[in-house]
Amino acid sequence: MMLGLPKSTEFNRRIPKAKFYENVNITTSLKRLFVNQIKNIYWRNKIASTTTNLIDGKYVTEIEVFEVNLNNSQVDIDLFKFIDSVISYHILYILEYNGKYQVWIGYKESTNIEKKISKVDRYYHTNWLEETELIVKLEGLNLDDVYENLVRQIAGDKLQSVNSTESLKQSVECEKQIEFLQKQINTIKNKIRKEKQLNKQIEMNTELKKLKSTLEKI
Structure with a gap:
C-alpha cells in the first residue's frame, strides 16, 4: 500500500504514456523526454470525497497519485509541468528508480476556478527513500487543507512557517x-x-x- 493511503483510494491502473499527449500539441523534444526518461506510469490512488470521508475544497476536488517508473535517476521538470497542464486535478507523483522512491508535488494555483484552469508555480520533492519510508498523512477536513498539508510535508523545511496562520501561498x-x-x-x-x-x-x-x-x- 503506497504512501500508507486508505485502501478505498487505490486505483492501480497503468496509463500508456501516449495518453498524456495523443490529443494535444506536443514538441518533439518533450515527446522524446517521455520516451527516454519514463518507463511506465501508474495511476495508483484517487484521493477524493468519493473515496475518503473528506469533503471537496474550494480549489481542490481530487488529488491523483501517479507512480512514475524512471529509466534513470534524473527527470526533467518539464514532464511534470506538461502533465499538470493537461490534467486539471492536483497530482502527487511517486518517482521510482532502482527500487528507491521520491515523492514530488507541485504548488498548483487556480487561475480560473470555473474553467478549472490552473498552473504549477514550483515543485517540491523528498530525497530518495526506501519504500517503507513512503508515508504521507492526509491532514485536514477538506481537500484544500489536505493538499496544502501534503505540499508542506513534502517541502519540509523549505515551507516551515513561523506563523501558524500563514497560508500556503504566503509561505x-x-x-x-x-x-x-x-x-x-x-x-x-x-x-x-x-x-x-x-x-x-x-x-x-x-x-x-x-x-x-x-x-x-x-
Whole structure:
C-alpha cells in the first residue's frame, strides 16, 4: 500500500504514456523526454470525497497519485509541468528508480476556478527513500487543507512557517523572496571579490549589509 493511503483510494491502473499527449500539441523534444526518461506510469490512488470521508475544497476536488517508473535517476521538470497542464486535478507523483522512491508535488494555483484552469508555480520533492519510508498523512477536513498539508510535508523545511496562520501561498511567496535575496547577496559578494577600487567595495558592502538585514527579518 503506497504512501500508507486508505485502501478505498487505490486505483492501480497503468496509463500508456501516449495518453498524456495523443490529443494535444506536443514538441518533439518533450515527446522524446517521455520516451527516454519514463518507463511506465501508474495511476495508483484517487484521493477524493468519493473515496475518503473528506469533503471537496474550494480549489481542490481530487488529488491523483501517479507512480512514475524512471529509466534513470534524473527527470526533467518539464514532464511534470506538461502533465499538470493537461490534467486539471492536483497530482502527487511517486518517482521510482532502482527500487528507491521520491515523492514530488507541485504548488498548483487556480487561475480560473470555473474553467478549472490552473498552473504549477514550483515543485517540491523528498530525497530518495526506501519504500517503507513512503508515508504521507492526509491532514485536514477538506481537500484544500489536505493538499496544502501534503505540499508542506513534502517541502519540509523549505515551507516551515513561523506563523501558524500563514497560508500556503504566503509561505511559497516568502520562500521566493528568500531565494531572490540570496541570489542578490551572492551576486554582490562576487562583485566585491573582483572589485579593485576601495570606494566601490565600500558601497557594495553597504548594499550587502542591507540585503542581509532584510533576509534576517523574513
